[in-house]
Amino acid sequence: MRADAGTRRSVPPAVAFTFRVGSREPRGVTITAARMAAVDRNAAALDVSTKQLMESSGHALARAVRDVAAPGDSVTVLAGRGNNGGDAFVAARFLDGDVDVSVRLLGRPETITTEIARENWAALQSAEIDAERVLDSKSLALGDPDVVLDGVLGTGVTGAPREPERSAIVAANEADATVVSVDVPSGMDADTGEVADVAVEADRVVTFHDLKPGLDGRDDVTVADIGIPEAAETFVGPGDLLSLERDPQAHKGDFGRVMVIGGGPYTGAPALCAQAALRAGADLAYVACPDAIADTVQGYAEDLIVESYEGERLRPRDVDVLLAAAADRDVVVIGPGLGGADDTLDAVRDFLAGYEGTAVVDADALQVVPDVDTDATLVCTPHQGELATMGGPRVDDWEERAALVAEFAAELDVTLLVKGAYDVISDGDVTRANRTGNPGMTVGGTGDVLAGITGAMASTRAPVQAAAIAAYANGSAGDAVVDERGYGLLASDLLGEIPPALWGER
Numbered sequence: 001m002r003a004d005a006g007t008r009r010s011v012p013p014a015v016a017f018t019f020r021v022g023s024r025e026p027r028g029v030t031i032t033a034a035r036m037a038a039v040d041r042n043a044a045a046l047d048v049s050t051k052q053l054m055e056s057s058g059h060a061l062a063r064a065v066r067d068v069a070a071p072g073d074s075v076t077v078l079a080g081r082g083n084n085g086g087d088a089f090v091a092a093r094f095l096d097g098d099v100d101v102s103v104r105l106l107g108r109p110e111t112i113t114t115e116i117a118r119e120n121w122a123a124l125q126s127a128e129i130d131a132e133r134v135l136d137s138k139s140l141a142l143g144d145p146d147v148v149l150d151g152v153l154g155t156g157v158t159g160a161p162r163e164p165e166r167s168a169i170v171a172a173n174e175a176d177a178t179v180v181s182v183d184v185p186s187g188m189d190a191d192t193g194e195v196a197d198v199a200v201e202a203d204r205v206v207t208f209h210d211l212k213p214g215l216d217g218r219d220d221v222t223v224a225d226i227g228i229p230e231a232a233e234t235f236v237g238p239g240d241l242l243s244l245e246r247d248p249q250a251h252k253g254d255f256g257r258v259m260v261i262g263g264g265p266y267t268g269a270p271a272l273c274a275q276a277a278l279r280a281g282a283d284l285a286y287v288a289c290p291d292a293i294a295d296t297v298q299g300y301a302e303d304l305i306v307e308s309y310e311g312e313r314l315r316p317r318d319v320d321v322l323l324a325a326a327a328d329r330d331v332v333v334i335g336p337g338l339g340g341a342d343d344t345l346d347a348v349r350d351f352l353a354g355y356e357g358t359a360v361v362d363a364d365a366l367q368v369v370p371d372v373d374t375d376a377t378l379v380c381t382p383h384q385g386e387l388a389t390m391g392g393p394r395v396d397d398w399e400e401r402a403a404l405v406a407e408f409a410a411e412l413d414v415t416l417l418v419k420g421a422y423d424v425i426s427d428g429d430v431t432r433a434n435r436t437g438n439p440g441m442t443v444g445g446t447g448d449v450l451a452g453i454t455g456a457m458a459s460t461r462a463p464v465q466a467a468a469i470a471a472y473a474n475g476s477a478g479d480a481v482v483d484e485r486g487y488g489l490l491a492s493d494l495l496g497e498i499p500p501a502l503w504g505e506r
């Protein structure tokens with residue numbers, strides 16, 4: 001049922017990081033530039049600003065330079081106009097006085113791209129540290145420094161180095177000096193580890209927080225802990241939403257066609273779920289339900305495409321039609337309002353046995369997951385009671401629960417989003433927790449909304465990221481409603497708050 005590769009946005013790879021509580025050791029795993037930006041944004045939301053991180057980075061660099069330079073040695077700092085250069089400015093401030101430091105900025109100070117780098121450039125001027133701009137390759141003759149600090153390009157590089165960065169890289173390589181690179185050797189693509197035709201040949205690399213692609217296995221690389229709190233990785237935060245940015249060239253269909261298989265004994269659940277999928281950015285939302293309730297479901301919202309099968313509830317004889325319809329859709333959400341009649345659960349089992357796409361499984365449908373035989377990619381959204389019914393762990397402490405949920409997800413080979421005061425999201429490999437949401441959300445229907453958001457997200461990204469973002473947005477939407485009006489919210493109140501929860505916080 002997967003759509004043509006050409007019409008889908010590519011799914012970002014899941015990032016390998018594991019759940020650790022309390023550890024502050026750099027981990028020796030690699031992190032992509034996009035994930036690093038997300039963690040950096042999450043840290044800022046936890047009151048650790050990027051400027052603080054830059055200070056730690058600069059300090060770590062200065063320590064590395066002192067390791068290779070004798071007191072009084074000459075150190076030339078080559079700085080680009082982004083935060084990689086900003087880190088190098090901070091290092092220069094730490095080093096001034098111990099060594100003979102001179103800073104070369106590659107461009108005009110007004111063109112420094114970030115405010116925090118500009119502030120650190122200004123700090124060099126105020127302290128009368130030898131710092132000058134260089135505007136052409138001729139003025140890049142470096143003399144004969146003992147050490148070159150390469151802050152030319154970091155994780156923000158796009159494409160092969162252009163001038164004057166290109167000449168600066170050549171000059172660093174030609175100098176008879178020990179070259180220390182900031183975060184990555186300039187000219188290396190921090191997302192792929194690929195090296196451009198011109199790149200710094202570093203003697204030593206000080207990289208921040210985690211290894212970047214291309215640096216693993218090198219013995220000249222130090223990973224510096226720059227004080228990013230563990231919580232910036234563990235808890236879903238606004239940084240996770242950065243990946244929701246849309247390409248202006250996007251086409252209809254790029255953001256998913258979500259099919260909700262639900263309803264029978266209940267009518268509101270599938271309607272809420274499908275509307276939530278639309279509010280979370282899906283292009284189309286279909287509800288497949290029994291014809292006895294089709295008009296009622298359509299009555300909730302005209303934006304929904306309602307497709308019905310005969311009868312009052314889902315039964316095994318309806319499955320072939322549903323499988324055929326699901327083949328044209330990106331994600332199925334199965335469960336909301338279906339009820340738990342035996343023949344309905346048999347139908348769910350048959351559907352999943354014949355389905356190979358991505359399915360979000362919620363409510364009564366969760367019961368079939370532990371023993372279903374399926375090639376589908378499953379994202380299950382149980383609350384803790386439903387998790388226990390599935391044979392999963394039931395523990396109060398969320399950290400303990402997180403570890404056990406991860407094991408259970410691995411055992412079932414599914415992604416779990418376990419709802420609670422702290423939601424736990426895990427595919428067995430990556431485990432996250434979500435703290436948004438409030439006790440007002442115990443009202444019926446909020447789970448249907450969450451399943452719909454998860455469905456929309458799962459049509460454009462890896463299941464564990466989809467579930468993490470959905471939990472965060474659903475909780476934020478509930479927080480917005482309660483902040484404004486107090487408890488007594490209806491699940492339908494969440495719908496209008498989903499777009500600002502996903503796209504408003506930047």
Ligand SMILES: NC(=O)C1=CN([C@@H]2O[C@H](COP(=O)(O)OP(=O)(O)OC[C@H]3O[C@@H](n4cnc5c(N)ncnc54)[C@H](O)[C@@H]3O)[C@@H](O)[C@H]2O)[C@@H](O)CC1
Nearest residue numbers: 040053082083084153154155156157158159160161162183
């Ligand atoms: N994300 C984080 O948590 C932290 C990042 N830090 C530093 O910030 C760096 C990333 O900073 P930025 O995102 O500002 O990016 P960079 O400083 O890596 O590069 C951006 C600058 O390079 C220019 N540029 C991009 N591609 C170019 C090319 N091919 N040729 C010539 N110029 C090019 C851009 O116009 C921009 O001026 C990291 O490598 C790291 O050093 C640190 O400050 C600590 C915290």
Ligand SMILES: [K+]
Nearest residue numbers: 153182184186
């Ligand atoms: K660099």
